[in-house]
C-alpha cells in the first residue's frame with residue numbers, strides 16, 4: 375500500500391512546474407503534474423517570442439531550485455527603467471528613472487523567455503524521483519468529494535492536496551466554486567521581439583500613451599521584447615497590418631527613443647484582465663499564480679507574484695508536514711492564503727490604480743500627473759522603496775527568496 379501523501383498539480387506552466395520542484399524536497403509527497411500542453415524544450419539558441427521581466431526575488435527562488443544556471447545564457451540583465459508619458463519625451467519633465475545603483479544592486483532584474491524558463495523548471499522537475507510529469511493531459515472531470523481528478527487520458531488521479539496552477543481561466547477554481555472579482559481592461563497586449571536602431575543600453579523603456587503603455591524590454595541578444603497594451607480595436611488593427619506599417623506605428627509610439635524599431639518575430643496578442651479569487655483555498659485545494667490572481671502586465675509583476683506563491687506554499691506545506699499536520703487541512707492552507715493574499719492584493723490594486731491613473735485625461739490631470747512623477751523622480755527615498763517593491767524584496771518573503779547570507 376502506498377502511504378505517500380498525494381499532491382496533484384493542475385497546470386504545468388511556470389508556476390505549476392516550480393511548485394512541483396519546490397514540493398519535491400519533501401520525500402513524503404508524491405507529486406503529479408497534469409498539463410494539456412506539450413513538454414517543454416529542447417531549447418535552441420533563439421529566444422521564445424514571449425518574455426518576462428523577472429525580479430530579484432524570483433531569481434533567488436529559481437537559483438535555489440537549480441533552474442537559474444540553465445537560464446543564465448538566455449537572461450538579459452537590465453540596470454535601469456525609464457518611464458515617461460507620451461508627448462513629453464523620455465528625458466522630459468515627468469519622466470521617471472529607476473537605477474539599480476540607487477539601491478546598490480547589480481541590476482534591477484532579468485528578461486527571460488517563456489520557453490527557457492519552462493524548460494529549466496521542467497528539467498529540474500524531471501530529475502525528482504517523487505514527481506510524475508504528465509504532459510498532453512488535461513482535466514476531464516473533478517470530483518471534490520471523492521478527491522479525484524479524471525484525466526483526459528481516462529486515468530483517475532486521487533489527491534490529498536490539489537494545486538490549481540492552471541492560469542486565469544482555472545478549471546480547478548471553477549470546480550471548487552471559488553468566486554472571483556474580475557473586470558476586463560478592454561485592452562490587449564501585443565508582444566514580439568524588435569530590433570532597434572539604437573542599443574537598448576540595458577534599460578527597460580516604457581512610454582504611457584493615452585491608449586495604454588508600450589514597453590521595450592532589453593534582451594540578452596541585443597533586441598528588445600515588446601509589450602504594447604492597446605484598446606481592443608486598435609490591437610486588432612495593429613495585429614493585422616503589414617509589418618512595415620506596424621514598425622512605423624511602433625517607432626512613433628515609442629517616440630523613437632531607440633530610433634527605428636523593426637519586428638523580428640511573429641506578433642502575439644493577449645487579452646488583459648484583472649482577476650482576484652475571493653479565496654485561495656478550500657479543504658484539500660489551493661490556488662497559485664494566475665489561477666488566484668491575474669494583473670495588468672504594465673509593471674511585469676504577474677509571474678513574479680506567482681513564483682512567490684509557489685515558494686510560500688512549499689514553505690507552509692513543509693512546516694505542516696514537520697508538525698504532523700495534514701497538508702489538505704484548511705487551517706494549514708489558510709496560513710498560505712493569509713500570507714500571499716495580502717501581498718498579491720496590494721500589488722494587484724496598485725497596478726490597477728496605475729493603469730487607471732494613466733488612462734484619465736480630465737482637464738488639468740495630465741500636467742498634475744507629470745508633476746507627481748517629477749516629484750517622485752527627485753525623491754530618492756521613495757524611489758528606493760518602489761525599486762525594492764518592483765524587485766520583489768518588500769513584504770514578507772519566503773525563505774528561498776531571501777538573500778543568502
Ligand SMILES: Cc1cc2nc3c(=O)[nH]c(=O)nc-3n(C[C@H](O)[C@H](O)[C@H](O)COP(=O)(O)OP(=O)(O)OC[C@H]3O[C@@H](n4cnc5c(N)ncnc54)[C@H](O)[C@@H]3O)c2cc1C
Nearest residue numbers: 385387388389426427540541563663664674675676677678
Ligand atoms: C503580455 C503579458 C506580459 C507579461 N509580462 C510579465 C512580466 O514581464 N513579468 C511577470 O512577472 N509577469 C508577466 N506577465 C504575467 C505572466 O504571464 C503570468 O502571471 C504567468 O504566466 C502566470 O503563470 P501561471 O503558471 O500561473 O499560469 P500560466 O502561465 O497561464 O500557465 C497555466 C498552465 O496551466 C495549463 N492549463 C490551463 N488549463 C488547464 C487545465 N484545465 N488542466 C491542466 N492544465 C491547464 C496551461 O496550459 C498552462 O500551461 C505578463 C502577462 C502578459 C499577458
